[in-house]
Amino acid sequence: xxxxxxxxxxxxxxxxxxxxxxxxxxxxxxxxxxxxxxxxxxxxxxxxxxxxxxxxxxxxxxxxxxxxxxxxxxxxxxxxxxxxxxxxxxxxxxxxxxxxxxxxxxxxxxxxxxxxxxxxxxxxxxxxxxxxxxxxxxxxxxxxxxxxxxxxxxxxxxxxxxxxxxxxxxxxxxxxxxxxxxxxxxxxxxxxxxxxxxxxxxxxxxxxxxxxxxxxxxxxxxxxxxxxxxxxxxxxxxxxxxxxxxxxxxxxxxxxxxxxxxxxxxxxxxxxxxxxxxxxxxxxxxxxxxxxxxxxxxxxxxxxxxxxxxxxxxxx
Numbered sequence: 001x002x003x004x005x006x007x008x009x010x011x012x013x014x015x016x017x018x019x020x021x022x023x024x025x026x027x028x029x030x031x032x033x034x035x036x037x038x039x040x041x042x043x044x045x046x047x048x049x050x051x052x053x054x055x056x057x058x059x060x061x062x063x064x065x066x067x068x069x070x071x072x073x074x075x076x077x078x079x080x081x082x083x084x085x086x087x088x089x090x091x092x093x094x095x096x097x098x099x100x101x102x103x104x105x106x107x108x109x110x111x112x113x114x115x116x117x118x119x120x121x122x123x124x125x126x127x128x129x130x131x132x133x134x135x136x137x138x139x140x141x142x143x144x145x146x147x148x149x150x151x152x153x154x155x156x157x158x159x160x161x162x163x164x165x166x167x168x169x170x171x172x173x174x175x176x177x178x179x180x181x182x183x184x185x186x187x188x189x190x191x192x193x194x195x196x197x198x199x200x201x202x203x204x205x206x207x208x209x210x211x212x213x214x215x216x217x218x219x220x221x222x223x224x225x226x227x228x229x230x231x232x233x234x235x236x237x238x239x240x241x242x243x244x245x246x247x248x249x250x251x252x253x254x255x256x257x258x259x260x261x262x263x264x265x266x267x268x269x270x271x272x273x274x275x276x277x278x279x280x281x282x283x284x285x286x287x288x289x290x291x292x293x294x295x296x297x298x299x300x301x302x303x304x305x306x307x308x309x310x311x312x313x314x315x316x
Contacts, residue, residue: 002025002064006068012198016202021042026041032049056097063100067106080275083137104153105153106198107215108157109158110134110138110279113135117188119284131282153205153214155201156287157217158285180244187226188283190226190286201292201296210296217291220301223286252277253277257274
């Protein structure tokens, strides 16, 4: 089978590609930039996601598509929808033209939205209520892909952690400095998934039969308070737990706005924006993996402690 992958050189994509190569699959990575592969089973094509003709030409001969590419930080809602929603629509059109049989789309818990602190974990039966432009653009991308005539599986992971993740590395830097800003309370619960577990879920979604268009929350079947997560990070980093400084949502939002202004001036990606500030102060970001476990038979999740231990051992 020849499998096309968007975002195949990124944080999650690299882990997915590694798994599929071990199965001797032929991989085509659709990349925004010129790149070279030194593995005979991997080819990389520079691709314009907003040029349907280019997408169609590059996807010829592929049997399946794994869509991982996404914009996490943008300066406006328009940019989010162009990067995430329009790209998904164009991929769907091109995939139809070349008769791709299956698409696996890695969306996000953000497409569902957070839950109130006193509510249950989010499930697939609860109405979607994204609170950020990022989440809304991912939900809109899902709706575009639901029109695909072939097989489609949608995965919605929460926070993904593992080696070589830029966002995770920034948190680790603050832990090492001994200070951590917390929006709201460090007692707010979150769901997590280890990078290698998510890669296994993508593989399972690709090779198994699921009802067309089904969406699944994929995560460790246990939630953790943010303070517990930071404490566990400090333990695995062999440093003291940082001092937790609570920041009101309004102050976090103001900081996000300030970073956006700086990003405009210096033409760089902001480390924080108002969209991410809105998510951080939105409530509890927890979800249930029960439906996934039932339909896929996959339930071998890496506990947070073990995943963090492996993450920092690989970083050495």
